Amino acid sequence: MPAILTGPASPPDSEGVARLADRLHGEINDNCPLIVALTGSVACGKSTLAASLVEILSRRVAVETISTDGFLHPNAVLEERGLMMRKGFPESYDNDAMAEAIARVRVLPAVFPAHSHETYDIDPALARTISPPDILILEGLGFEPPSAGDRRAGEPDLLIYLDAETEHIEAWFLERFMGFWHAAEHDPASFYQRFRGMSETEARDFARTEVWEKINLPNLENHILPLRNHADWVLLKDADHRLSF
Numbered sequence: 001m002p003a004i005l006t007g008p009a010s011p012p013d014s015e016g017v018a019r020l021a022d023r024l025h026g027e028i029n030d031n032c033p034l035i036v037a038l039t040g041s042v043a044c045g046k047s048t049l050a051a052s053l054v055e056i057l058s059r060r061v062a063v064e065t066i067s068t069d070g071f072l073h074p075n076a077v078l079e080e081r082g083l084m085m086r087k088g089f090p091e092s093y094d095n096d097a098m099a100e101a102i103a104r105v106r107v108l109p110a111v112f113p114a115h116s117h118e119t120y121d122i123d124p125a126l127a128r129t130i131s132p133p134d135i136l137i138l139e140g141l142g143f144e145p146p147s148a149g150d151r152r153a154g155e156p157d158l159l160i161y162l163d164a165e166t167e168h169i170e171a172w173f174l175e176r177f178m179g180f181w182h183a184a185e186h187d188p189a190s191f192y193q194r195f196r197g198m199s200e201t202e203a204r205d206f207a208r209t210e211v212w213e214k215i216n217l218p219n220l221e222n223h224i225l226p227l228r229n230h231a232d233w234v235l236l237k238d239a240d241h242r243l244s245f
Contacts, residue, residue, distance in 0.1 A: 016243030017049065020235070021056040024135060027158060028061065033106055033132050035155075038139040039227055040162030041220045042088065043173035044237065049162060050139040061134035068140030069115035071098040074122045085215070090223050093142035099154030102138070105130055106153060120191045141219075145230040161231035166220070168239045170212055177207040 028034050038046050050065040057063040071094050078084045083092050097113075104110040114126035130136065138156060146159055177192075181203050184192035195203050228234060235245045 013240075013242045014052075016235075016245075017052045018056060020243065020245065021053050023233075024053065024158075025057065025060060028134055034135045035102055035106070035157050036135060036137045037143050037156035037159045038137055038162060039141060039143050039159070039224065039231075041164070041166075041169045041224055042141070042216045043176060044162050044164050044169050045172070045241065046139040046162055049235075049243075050137045053137060057135060063135040063137070064130050064133045065137040065139060066112045066128070066130065067115065068093070068098065068138055068142045070113035070122065070127070071095075071101075071142055072115055072122065075120070088141055088215075089219050090142065090144075095142065095144065098138075098142065099152075102156065103153040105132055105136060107132060117191065118189050141224060143227060145227065146232075158233070159227070159231045160233045160235060161228045162235050162237060163228060164237040165239070166217070168237075169220070170208070170217075171239075173212055173216065174204060174207055177211070178204060 024034070024036065038050055040046055047065075047067060054063050054065050072078075072087065072092055073081075073083070073094055075084065078087060078092060083089070086092055101110045101112055105112075109129050109131045112128050112130055113122055113124070114128065115121070116123035116126060143156070143159065146155055151157055178200070180190065180192040181195055181200075184190035184196055187193065195206065198206060233245060235243050237243055
């Protein structure tokens with residue numbers, strides 16, 4: 001059973017997002033795009049927060065958001081390397097490709113690959129060409145601790161860690177998993193269709209014991225959480241999705 005990367009969570013509070021957007025706007029360098037890495041646990045709401053920031057910032061500057069899921073190795077590569085059960089772990093990402101895209105988009109249009117939640121694999125048709133914006137928000141996993149001192153061209157300028165209590169993240173993960181499970185009843189192409197043979201109770205138990213406890217929680221504790229100590233900014237999210245920083 002491969003690791004499961006779920007989609008958007010509940011929206012964060014608008015006041016907290018507006019304050020964060022103001023802080024990001026203040027970091028813009030007129031001579032070069034501001035590349036922002038937004039990371040944190042699976043299911044903590046990174047993609048939703050990034051989308052909310054784009055909605056606010058786009059009224060003032062050119063801003064784009066990209067998911068790092070596109071830099072996962074294709075499933076065929078992961079299978080060949082015996083890494084399908086570790087999809088979302090550091091070794092499942094093509095860090096060289098991510099660094100190359102970050103360096104290029106600072107001066108030229110760059111192609112960013114994309115991952116399909118329907119096929120659960122890299123989909124070339126979803127790739128996007130991004131011209132150098134004022135702000136680019138890369139949200140997801142796969143980041144490494146930044147260099148000490150000046151950042152290299154292939155590194156984000158700013159690392160933001162979205163933090164929350166583990167018990168809240170688990171609850172959000174289960175809520176979203178079950179949301180996809182329910183939606184799959186009417187979507188035969190959904191990745192979650194494979195779980196429709198389970199009862200609702202069985203599906204929730206599976207998500208908790210086989211996905212959260214065996215895959216996502218170890219990834220959080222061993223690989224994602226340590227990045228918090230290297231973050232430039234740490235955002236705290238409470239059970240009601242309110243942000244503080």
